[in-house]
Amino acid sequence: MRKFFFFAILAIGAGIGLLFTVATNGDWGLGLVALGAGLLFAIPIASALTGIGPKRRNSRRQWRNPGTSSVRASLFKGDVPIRRWDR
Numbered sequence: 001m002r003k004f005f006f007f008a009i010l011a012i013g014a015g016i017g018l019l020f021t022v023a024t025n026g027d028w029g030l031g032l033v034a035l036g037a038g039l040l041f042a043i044p045i046a047s048a049l050t051g052i053g054p055k056r057r058n059s060r061r062q063w064r065n066p067g068t069s070s071v072r073a074s075l076f077k078g079d080v081p082i083r084r085w086d087r
Helices: 002-023 028-050
Strands: none
Touching: 002 028
């Protein structure tokens, strides 16, 4: 069902681009450019609304629980390292 809404939003974006061309009596070249611009704006909107796309890895996860660090030998020997916002 999410894919249906994803492609429906893409079709609406492309349709808005073509509608712009028809309203201005433009040629096919302008229509293709407007269709591309409509898709350019519709793709991130559709992926954000439907949740389709690459999942971001949470980079802050390692800062919340410093005990599960992937670094085995620390140079700080038990001290908490100075982070950028501590300076």
